[in-house]
Amino acid sequence: MSDFSSLGLSDWLIQQCKQMGISKPTQVQENCMPPILEGRDCMGCAKTGSGKTAAFVLPVLQKLSEDPYGIFCLVLTPTRELAYQIAEQFRVLGKPMGLRDCIIVGGMDMITQALELSKKPHVVVATPGRLADHIRSSDTFSIKKIQFLILDEADRLLEQGCTDFTKDLEVILAAVPAKRQTLLFSATLTDTLQELKGIAMNRPFFWESKSEVRTVEELDQRYILTPEKVKDAYLVHLIQKFQDEHDDWSIMIFTNTCKNCQILTMMMQKFNFPTISLHSMMKQKQRFANLAKFKSSVFKILIATDVASRGLDIPTVQVVINHNTPGLPKIYIHRVGRTARAGRHGVSITLVTQYDIHLVHSIEGQIQAKLKEYPVEEKEVLKILTQVNVARRECEIKLESTDFDEKKEINKRKQMILEGKDPDVEAKRKAELEKIRSEKRKFKERIQETIQKKQHGIQSRL
Numbered sequence: 001m002s003d004f005s006s007l008g009l010s011d012w013l014i015q016q017c018k019q020m021g022i023s024k025p026t027q028v029q030e031n032c033m034p035p036i037l038e039g040r041d042c043m044g045c046a047k048t049g050s051g052k053t054a055a056f057v058l059p060v061l062q063k064l065s066e067d068p069y070g071i072f073c074l075v076l077t078p079t080r081e082l083a084y085q086i087a088e089q090f091r092v093l094g095k096p097m098g099l100r101d102c103i104i105v106g107g108m109d110m111i112t113q114a115l116e117l118s119k120k121p122h123v124v125v126a127t128p129g130r131l132a133d134h135i136r137s138s139d140t141f142s143i144k145k146i147q148f149l150i151l152d153e154a155d156r157l158l159e160q161g162c163t164d165f166t167k168d169l170e171v172i173l174a175a176v177p178a179k180r181q182t183l184l185f186s187a188t189l190t191d192t193l194q195e196l197k198g199i200a201m202n203r204p205f206f207w208e209s210k211s212e213v214r215t216v217e218e219l220d221q222r223y224i225l226t227p228e229k230v231k232d233a234y235l236v237h238l239i240q241k242f243q244d245e246h247d248d249w250s251i252m253i254f255t256n257t258c259k260n261c262q263i264l265t266m267m268m269q270k271f272n273f274p275t276i277s278l279h280s281m282m283k284q285k286q287r288f289a290n291l292a293k294f295k296s297s298v299f300k301i302l303i304a305t306d307v308a309s310r311g312l313d314i315p316t317v318q319v320v321i322n323h324n325t326p327g328l329p330k331i332y333i334h335r336v337g338r339t340a341r342a343g344r345h346g347v348s349i350t351l352v353t354q355y356d357i358h359l360v361h362s363i364e365g366q367i368q369a370k371l372k373e374y375p376v377e378e379k380e381v382l383k384i385l386t387q388v389n390v391a392r393r394e395c396e397i398k399l400e401s402t403d404f405d406e407k408k409e410i411n412k413r414k415q416m417i418l419e420g421k422d423p424d425v426e427a428k429r430k431a432e433l434e435k436i437r438s439e440k441r442k443f444k445e446r447i448q449e450t451i452q453k454k455q456h457g458i459q460s461r462l
């Protein structure tokens, strides 16, 4: 393995790395930094926790220090928390050269951000939506002279879906110069390679970790098979167990919706577990405050939706629990990648219900590794089943008495109007879709019942 000086970094930058506990380059840094310093576009696909952020921060700072001006570099990332985390790495590593960064994300004051942009910071780290708003609404800043355009979690930025960045990326790509270096990084880059190559302006240097297995070997990947109705009791049992045996461990629990996140957090707090939540229906200041409390271990348990599944680097996280089995293998890869980072060990446990078996097979196929069963005394879980389900119901009722659902509805309608859709037409379409789905589900259940009756009939005649 080479060292940072042979990769072309100046002494001042190597010293800064040492201060951050970074002495030897990781594989992705060793392979991607030289072509970036040579001026090439680069696409880097490396496992979670392998140092992809520094793989672009270091060469950008190296180049910036040779010819400092603003705005030199634009970094795009899918979430607000990631933007702050990346900006922090630029700030710490770029301190000796007086790096000036600027964070442009939603949920924060636009006027303050516009003023910061007009001062020509060296590095802008942004989520696409808010930056596109600034480009559309003001001419007090320009990104026409940037040397670097970086897409962190690039596949997420380009995927179509609930948070679709496409329109915003079009606005941003029209505002940046064609003559630039484009750097794309993610742990799950390969499945959108073609779209990504379109973003990179010239023949990009492409590097992907050679390992067959997509998750790190220090990660002990487990599952628990549980009926849907008993899942929460298993979760409470696991948290109680970890709190009894390792009270210094931090635990991240992922679930599929903001509402579930809110209810599970209320339920855990009811059982006096030090728990906070992170989801997109929370006010931005609350999101940052909760993340800070979790990072500083004031709270040991964070329950989050997939807004926290990518990129977040929290060294104290020893356990990741999937309260729901992720629908896509790459969501699984990013969620469990919140632990076992930078060579440390970690555990992930996925709660798998009777409806999720096919999802686990798809995940195992993608990561090229098998999940092992996590042993649990089922009778211990059944002892708390009623208590947990009553607690959950009480939390659901309490949440229903707040305006949580209205807020969710308002957010949804606002998002649709922003996308040029008619919320009422969409609601009608959704209702029709739901009707079809429920008829399909009933049909499937009838088939399964018939098969079970037939099997039962055959067995009774044997």
Ligand SMILES: Nc1ncnc2c1ncn2[C@@H]1O[C@H](COP(=O)(O)OP(=O)(O)OP(=O)(O)O)[C@@H](O)[C@H]1O
Residues within 6 Å of the ligand: 020, 021, 022, 023, 024, 025, 026, 029, 046, 047, 048, 049, 050, 051, 052, 053, 054, 186, 187, 310, 311, 312, 313, 337, 338, 341, 342
């Ligand atoms: N060369 C290095 N040696 C030791 N630690 C490093 C090195 N480079 C980065 N790190 C540390 O490793 C941790 C993970 O780095 P980083 O967050 O960049 O990972 P990542 O590859 O971007 O992960 P993800 O895919 O989850 O976003 C960070 O705490 C970072 O400071």
